[in-house]
Amino acid sequence: MPYKHIPVMLSEVVHFLNCSPGKTYVDCTLGGSGHALAIVEKIIPGGLLIGIDQDKDAILNAKKVLRPYELNVRLFHENFVNLPEILSQINIDAVDGIFLDLGVSFYQLELSGRGFSFKKDEPLDMRMNINSQVKAEDLVNRMDEEGLKKLFRQYGEERWAKQIAHNIVKVRKRKRICSASQLAQIVCDAVPKKFLFTQKIHPATRVFMALRIAVNRELELLDSFMESAVNFLRPKGRLCVISFHSLEDRIVKHRIKALEGKCICPPDFPKCVCNPKRVVRSLTKKVLRPTEEEIAVNPMARSAKLRVAEKL
Numbered sequence: 001m002p003y004k005h006i007p008v009m010l011s012e013v014v015h016f017l018n019c020s021p022g023k024t025y026v027d028c029t030l031g032g033s034g035h036a037l038a039i040v041e042k043i044i045p046g047g048l049l050i051g052i053d054q055d056k057d058a059i060l061n062a063k064k065v066l067r068p069y070e071l072n073v074r075l076f077h078e079n080f081v082n083l084p085e086i087l088s089q090i091n092i093d094a095v096d097g098i099f100l101d102l103g104v105s106f107y108q109l110e111l112s113g114r115g116f117s118f119k120k121d122e123p124l125d126m127r128m129n130i131n132s133q134v135k136a137e138d139l140v141n142r143m144d145e146e147g148l149k150k151l152f153r154q155y156g157e158e159r160w161a162k163q164i165a166h167n168i169v170k171v172r173k174r175k176r177i178c179s180a181s182q183l184a185q186i187v188c189d190a191v192p193k194k195f196l197f198t199q200k201i202h203p204a205t206r207v208f209m210a211l212r213i214a215v216n217r218e219l220e221l222l223d224s225f226m227e228s229a230v231n232f233l234r235p236k237g238r239l240c241v242i243s244f245h246s247l248e249d250r251i252v253k254h255r256i257k258a259l260e261g262k263c264i265c266p267p268d269f270p271k272c273v274c275n276p277k278r279v280v281r282s283l284t285k286k287v288l289r290p291t292e293e294e295i296a297v298n299p300m301a302r303s304a305k306l307r308v309a310e311k312l
């Protein structure tokens with residue numbers, strides 16, 4: 001199956017990464033390699049692009065797309081939280097830029113056959129890395145009702161979380177829930193009829209997003225990555241992150257704020273205990289969004305938010 005994905009905010013990313021020949025960058029989320037290709041074209045001759053993705057299909061695709069530049073590229077089928085180990089494996093202490101384009105690719109959603117989309121009659125898997133242990137099917141069939149409700153509410157901000165969790169538990173007593181289309185139907189059956197198609201999005205969108213986030217541990221891994229990634233930047237090196245979910249953006253914003261030396265203690269703390277040190281400056285005081293023109297061509301870009309920090 002050919003890999004398809006339109007890179008989001010491409011010109012903004014290339015601009016903010018400040019690419020030039022001879023520099024070294026890490027693309028932590030290769031996907032369809034659209035951003036990676038644009039970066040590598042700017043850093044030759046002499047530059048190096050380290051490409052990471054936890055989905056082996058993205059790595060196979062990157063091998064093809066980036067083949068003309070293979071001497072300037074190193075690819076790793078890895079989780080980006082393992083960046084320190086990856087860099088030490090290739091004897092690199094610091095790079096000029098680190099890029100993350102979070103979320104799911106068009107390929108994963110529409111073509112991978114792994115049940116990321118509620119529109120498909122596919123196994124309920126949702127693992128970006130097929131070597132990892134837990135599938136969406138495991139969560140849906142094993143978590144208790146309260147756990148499912150919290151999951152849909154917390155990660156999906158789903159209004160009907162309680163009703164949906166209840167219906168899942170009711171249905172699975174009779175029959176194991178194994179496919180994406182079966183789960184989508186269970187969600188639709190749980191939402192009160194008059195609210196079913198009043199929103200712009202399909203009623204199962206938020207439940208599917210919440211499950212994907214949980215299966216791939218997306219928020220906890222992002223938070224831990226954001227805490228340490230800046231240690232691997234050279235002075236003036238840039239960290240550039242595109243997020244698609246308000247909870248992801250909150251993590252990115254919060255971590256950049258702390259790295260700017262601002263206190264991130266809860267407001268009710270009597271004194272600061274986080275002792276922040278200023279190691280970056282933010283280059284995007286206001287979050288950047290895709291243009292209307294880009295969204296018209298690529299609706300998948302509509303919720304993208306770009307934040308950039310530069311190491312001092």
Ligand SMILES: C[S@@+](CC[C@H](N)C(=O)[O-])C[C@H]1O[C@@H](n2cnc3c(N)ncnc32)[C@H](O)[C@@H]1O
Pocket residue numbers: 005006007008028029030031032033034035036052053054055058078079080081101102103104105128221
């Ligand atoms: C939105 S796509 C990236 C698209 C890419 N920028 C392009 O130009 O096509 C996100 C990619 O990040 C990968 N990914 C998400 N979380 C990851 C993680 N923690 N470690 C490694 N790869 C991850 C996914 O497998 C997916 O391929």
